[in-house]
Amino acid sequence: DTAVSQTPKYLVTQMGNDKSIKCEQNLGHDTMYWYKQDSKKFLKIMFSYNNKELIINETVPNRFSPKSPDKAHLNLHINSLELGDSAVYFCASSQGRLAGTCFFGPGTRLTVL
């Protein structure tokens, strides 16, 4: 069984479109994250939710909106996509707010044309 799953794995879309990426974890963790990895492999946290409550919201354009319907899911919706949004987006989860051992999903490669 996959611990942290994301869909879709690849996403190719035009500038200006709105898209969503879904994430689910079956580890029973209470904290979930979204990370962005750029073309140089640099990883930066975007958001963190603990028990469906937003606890970290880094400097991210408000075109990005996370939604956590329950502890096992954290979806990422992106409005008005821009070329610079092209990256690999990773969902992750951990138990507790200490951000210790994180389990990462396989990533969603977003390409904006």
Added chain:
Amino acid sequence: GDSVTQMEGPVTLSEEAFLTINCTYTATGYPSLFWYVQYPGEGLQLLLKATKADDKGSNKGFEATYRKETTSFHLEKGSVQVSDSAVYFCALSGMTGAGSYQLTFGKGTKLSVIP
């Protein structure tokens, strides 16, 4: 704020060579330290961790020791294999302004091992 600096790659080694990837950090308090590995086309996996000074994390032949005096957590392996080819990330878990914790990653070091 917290930061992690690791040696820039790419690093290319022959099989059975000794590996060192340097990592130093800046943080307030006493962070936990981690090495994550990303194999091609996959997400990150935890390789090893250390939660306090002088702790040694180890896994799959890799080791790293938490050195508070030098604020370092260098990754080592005595004999690398082709299957170790991946990108390695050093990271720390530090407190944010909001009182929660987050992982701060280094920029990653790509390792290629040739037969």
